[in-house]
Amino acid sequence: MTTLKNIIFVIGIAVLCSCSDYLDVVPDNTPTLDHIFSDRSNAESFLFTCYNSMPGNEDVTSNPAFFAGGEAVCPLGSGYLWHSSDWSDLVVPAFRILSGEQNTNSPHNNYWDGERNGKNLFIGIRNCNIFLENIDKPIDLTEREKKRWIAEVRFLKAYYHYWLFQMYGPIPITDKNIPVNASPEEVRVYRDPVDDVVNYIVSELDAASADLPETIDNPLSEMGRITKPIALAVKAKILVLAASPLFNGNDDYKNLTDNRGVKLFPQEYDKEKWKLAADATLEAIQAAESAGHRLYYFQNLRNLKDSTVRKMNIRGAVTDNYNLEIIWGAAPKADHIQRSSMPSVSNEYSTTINSEMAIPLDIAEEFYSNNGVPINEDKFYDYADRYKIRKAKTEDRFYIKEGEETAGINFDREVRFYASLAFDRSILYGAGILTDVGATQDNMPHYIKARYSEYAGKRSSDCYSLTGYFPKKLVHWESAFTDPKSFSTATYHFPIIRLADLYLLYAEALTEYSDDINGRVYTFINAVRERASLEGVIESWEKYSNNPDKPKNKAGLLDIIHRERLIELAFEGQRFWDMRRWKTLEEYVNRPFRGWNINGADAEEYYQIRTVLNTSFGRKDYLWPIKQSSLDKNSNLVQNPGWI
Numbered sequence: 001m002t003t004l005k006n007i008i009f010v011i012g013i014a015v016l017c018s019c020s021d022y023l024d025v026v027p028d029n030t031p032t033l034d035h036i037f038s039d040r041s042n043a044e045s046f047l048f049t050c051y052n053s054m055p056g057n058e059d060v061t062s063n064p065a066f067f068a069g070g071e072a073v074c075p076l077g078s079g080y081l082w083h084s085s086d087w088s089d090l091v092v093p094a095f096r097i098l099s100g101e102q103n104t105n106s107p108h109n110n111y112w113d114g115e116r117n118g119k120n121l122f123i124g125i126r127n128c129n130i131f132l133e134n135i136d137k138p139i140d141l142t143e144r145e146k147k148r149w150i151a152e153v154r155f156l157k158a159y160y161h162y163w164l165f166q167m168y169g170p171i172p173i174t175d176k177n178i179p180v181n182a183s184p185e186e187v188r189v190y191r192d193p194v195d196d197v198v199n200y201i202v203s204e205l206d207a208a209s210a211d212l213p214e215t216i217d218n219p220l221s222e223m224g225r226i227t228k229p230i231a232l233a234v235k236a237k238i239l240v241l242a243a244s245p246l247f248n249g250n251d252d253y254k255n256l257t258d259n260r261g262v263k264l265f266p267q268e269y270d271k272e273k274w275k276l277a278a279d280a281t282l283e284a285i286q287a288a289e290s291a292g293h294r295l296y297y298f299q300n301l302r303n304l305k306d307s308t309v310r311k312m313n314i315r316g317a318v319t320d321n322y323n324l325e326i327i328w329g330a331a332p333k334a335d336h337i338q339r340s341s342m343p344s345v346s347n348e349y350s351t352t353i354n355s356e357m358a359i360p361l362d363i364a365e366e367f368y369s370n371n372g373v374p375i376n377e378d379k380f381y382d383y384a385d386r387y388k389i390r391k392a393k394t395e396d397r398f399y400i401k402e403g404e405e406t407a408g409i410n411f412d413r414e415v416r417f418y419a420s421l422a423f424d425r426s427i428l429y430g431a432g433i434l435t436d437v438g439a440t441q442d443n444m445p446h447y448i449k450a451r452y453s454e455y456a457g458k459r460s461s462d463c464y465s466l467t468g469y470f471p472k473k474l475v476h477w478e479s480a481f482t483d484p485k486s487f488s489t490a491t492y493h494f495p496i497i498r499l500a501d502l503y504l505l506y507a508e509a510l511t512e513y514s515d516d517i518n519g520r521v522y523t524f525i526n527a528v529r530e531r532a533s534l535e536g537v538i539e540s541w542e543k544y545s546n547n548p549d550k551p552k553n554k555a556g557l558l559d560i561i562h563r564e565r566l567i568e569l570a571f572e573g574q575r576f577w578d579m580r581r582w583k584t585l586e587e588y589v590n591r592p593f594r595g596w597n598i599n600g601a602d603a604e605e606y607y608q609i610r611t612v613l614n615t616s617f618g619r620k621d622y623l624w625p626i627k628q629s630s631l632d633k634n635s636n637l638v639q640n641p642g643w644i
Contacts (some may be wrong), residue, residue, distance in 0.1 A: 033130065037137040040145075047149050050131055050156050051224075053124025055111065055163055057573055058330045058494030060337055060357065062117045064094035064109045069576030070589050071363060073098075073613050074340075074356040075466045093117045098589065100616025104628045104643050111167060113627050121160040122174065128157035129177045151211035152226045155234070158204035162238050165197050166577060167624045169247070169640065170256075170264040173200050188636040193264050198242040205235040214291040219322050223329065223493060229291050230328040232284035233497045239280045240505050243273035243512065244581035252619060258638050271513060278509035285502050288327050293499050295531050296325035307398035307415075308429055310533045312477065314419035317500070317531075318572065319476040319492045325500065329493025334476070338489045341474045341571075343422050343456035343465070345431055345446040345481065352487040355456065359421060359469035359571070361594040361609065365409065367417035367567055371544035372534035374563065375409075379546045382408060389603050392425065401425050401447040405603045407596075415533050420570050422472040424450035424457075424596070424606065432480030452601040466612045467595025471571040500528050500568055508561045517557060525561065528568055580622055589617035618642065 036042050056062040066072055074095065093108035093116045102108055106116060114120025131153045135146060164171045172189040173196065192200075209231040216222040241247060249269025256264045298312035298320075317325050321332070340357040365386075369378040376383050386409040392400040399418045400406055404425040422428055428446040450456040450468055458464040476490040503524040510521050526536040534540060537551045537560060550556035562582065566575055579585035592611040600606030620642025631637050 033134055034137065037134040040138050040140045043131075043135065043138045043141060043149075046127075046131055047153065050124065050128050050153050053119055053121060053127065053156070053160060054330075055119060055121075056330075057496045058334055058337055060340060061092050061094075062109065062119070063573050064097060065573035065576035066357075066571075067092055067094035068097040068109075069579055069585055070098055070360065070593060070615060071571060071575045072357045072359055072471065073466050073593055074358060075462055075464060097621070098615050098617070099613075100618075102621060102625065104625045104639070107625050107627055109167075109624075110627060111164060112624075113630060115627075121164050124160045125157055125174045126177055128153045128160070129174070132157075133177070147211045148213065151208040151231075154204050155208040155212070155226045155231050158201045158208065159234060161197065161201050161204075162234060165201065165238070166241060166580075168626065169253070169623045170194055171197060173197060175200070188634045190258055190260065190262070190636045191264055191638065193262060193266075194242070194247055195266055198238060198247075201238050202235055205231050205238075209235070214287070223322075224331055227291070227328075229284065229288040229293065230497070232280070232287045233327050233502060236277065236281040236284040236502060236505060237497070239273070239277040240509055241577075241581050243270075243277045243509065245583045246581045246622060248273055250583070252622075253641060256638065256641055259636060264638075274509050274513035278506060278513055281502055281506040281509055285499070285506060288499055288502065293324050293327055295499055295527060296320065296323045297531065305398060310415045311419040311429065313531055313533075314416050315473055315477060317498065318473055318495055319490075321492045325498045326493060326495045327498060327502070328496040330496055332491045332493050334474070334492050334494045335489045337494070338475045338479055339487065341471045342431070342479070342487065343428070343448050343450065343470045343472070345428065345448070345455055346485075347455055352485070354463040355465055355470060356463060357471055357474075358465040358467040358595065358612075359471055360467055360612070361469070361596070362588075362591075363570070364417070364421060364423075364469050366563065367420070367570075368414040368534070369544070370412050370414055372414060372529065372540035373545045375413075377545045377547055377550075380544060381412060387607065387609060389607055397427075399427055401427065404447070407607045414567075416567055416570070420471065420473040422448050422456075422470040424448055424468055428472060430475070430477035430479070432482070450598070451603075451606045452599050458598045464598065465595075466598065467593075468598055468606070469595070473571055495572060500531075501565075501574065503528055504561060504565045504568065508558070508565075511554060511557050511561060515554070517552065517554065521557065521561075522551075525564060528564060532568070583622070585622070586617050586619065589615050 036046055060066045067074070074092070096102070096108050108116045109118045110116050111118040111121050114123065132150065135150060161171065161173070170191040170193055173192045178187055208226070209228045212226055212228040212231055214228050216225050216227060248266065250265060253265040254267055258264060296313065296317040298309055298316045300309050304312070316323060337357070339353045340355070342353045343355050344353060365375065369375045369381045371378050371380065375381050375386065386407070388408050389405050390408045390411055391405050392402050394402055396402065396411065400410060406423065406425040410423055410426065418426070426448050428448055431446050448456045450465065452458055456465070456470070476492050478490040480488055482488045507521045507524045510518050522537055529536065535543070541551050542548045547556070551560055562578070565578055569575065576585070579588060593613040593615060594609050595612045596606055597608040597610050598606070600608060620640070623640040625643035626637060626639055631639060
């Protein structure tokens with residue numbers, strides 16, 4: 001079977017990319033379609049055309065989650081990250097959103113019209129509808145295969161609706177294509193209410209899951225093809241989103257009404273939506289586990305020290321190919337994102353990495369102490385002196401270079417901090433040196449030197465970390481410098497959904513629904529914490545926190561669960577969507593983003609905090625604007641609040 005990664009099928013009928021007036025008009029092209037669906041081979045090509053509209057979850061320029069929420073920042077230069085593929089955009093679109101430059105004339109990451117590093121998902125939906133309307137035509141397609149293909153395409157259609165929904169809120173449900181002879185009024189579709197959109201997506205996912213395989217038979221050729229656990233996981237995601245504050249009882253949108261007088265947002269909070277979300281998430285977990293998915297643990301075949309293995313448990317859950325924690329992975333690329341995340345480890349300046357993806361100091365502070373509680377709650381953590389310089393001792397050598405100086409905040413942190421972040425004087429396992437910290441100098445792994453003019457520091461006008469922190473979690477441990485100036489990436493399937501994500505979603509939904517805390521909540525949180533070498537929630541807060549009862553009340557436990565998601569899924573494109581649905585993104589973004597003084601050549605100068613970026617995020621930014629020209633074409637559409 002042809003692999004997904006090699007398929008870029010362009011249909012030789014221009015009609016599929018054109019519409020006479022608006023969304024989904026299909027011209028009269030019956031002879032052409034009859035040819036396309038004349039046999040199995042051509043039909044399969046069209047199947048992969050439906051897949052080809054998939055948003056680039058791993059692409060930092062097309063997935064707004066990496067930059068629009070401030071999880072990462074990059075320098076205002078002319079580096080690789082700052083350009084679209086055709087070099088027409090001089091800045092990552094999502095970064096412009098973070099900077100308050102979203103607009104209605106030419107929206108950034110526009111997935112409605114397919115502009116500014118966004119795909120036109122309505123074209124993707126239209127292709128799915130064409131497939132479903134014609135798939136009965138091939139004469140050499142088995143019934144079993146046909147049912148699977150139909151299920152895959154129904155999933156894709158649902159997923160494209162879901163992606164649009166999480167960006168724009170109410171959208172036009174496009175279950176059937178509008179015929180070419182439709183009247184002007186039929187073409188001018190309305191946005192459908194939130195609950196209708198959610199119910200439609202769920203119904204399509206339910207229908208798809210019934211005929212999808214539990215697993216794929218051949219990961220080498222079929223990785224990326226849709227399975228039943230994927231469909232159920234996306235169902236869980238959409239129901240959690242629908243139950244969350246952004247869409248459940250949000251007064252900000254109570255007056256959003258179309259010109260028929262139809263209210264597009266639910267007017268009251270509905271607690272039962274959390275019950276639906278919890279049930280769906282548990283079903284997805286059970287289906288995933290039944291199919292063999294489980295939390296990832298690194299196979300220590302190199303006799304590495306326990307400290308290194310614990311870090312690899314975290315890194316490998318993201319970058320280890322075909323690991324069973326990943327329920328759904330993107331196409332095996334992850335090249336650009338690795339080159340943007342990797343710090344240099346050689347004095348020989350490399351032009352094959354750019355190191356532009358920088359993590360703000362505030363994100364680094366979110367990770368727990370080594371006691372598994374927030375550093376500002378840990379009664380044993382020296383929070384007041386966290387910015388003072390300390391020298392690494394022998395017991396720190398698996399995380400920080402022994403005898404070197406770095407900021408106090410980089411000491412005594414949980415393993416996910418060290419697995420996820422590279423920073424000045426930190427240890428980097430991999431990158432061509434695949435030995436653990438040993439007794440001799442030549443047995444030592446790389447360590448990062450990030451001060452001014454040092455290996456990983458600012459040495460050019462644009463290719464450097466603006467804050468001094470690098471998301472090394474996104475770099476495969478086998479990606480390596482083949483020589484001092486050349487970096488070769490080990491590609492991997494970037495995780496769209498992994499099991500830890502579902503565990504924490506279930507804990508959140510169950511806590512939101514229950515008035516009394518259910519013991520099962522702790523089970524799922526603690527499973528994720530155990531992999532991170534942390535004690536359970538109750539034990540950690542009772543022993544180490546100045547707020548020992550926090551996990552025993554609903555508000556406190558929800559805060560912990562939210563924090564766990566931000567830490568566990570850091571830099572994986574989840575934080576932005578989570579904080580949007582929680583309606584907490586505005587609070588985080590509207591404050592100065594901080595980092596170290598990367599122009600400092602010694603420790604005293606370098607470890608001075610400076611503001612690296614001032615950002616802007618308003619209430620209107622929670623939903624994307626519809627492009628003004630689309631509103632002009634269709635008078636039945638209404639704009640999202642704040643964008644008029």
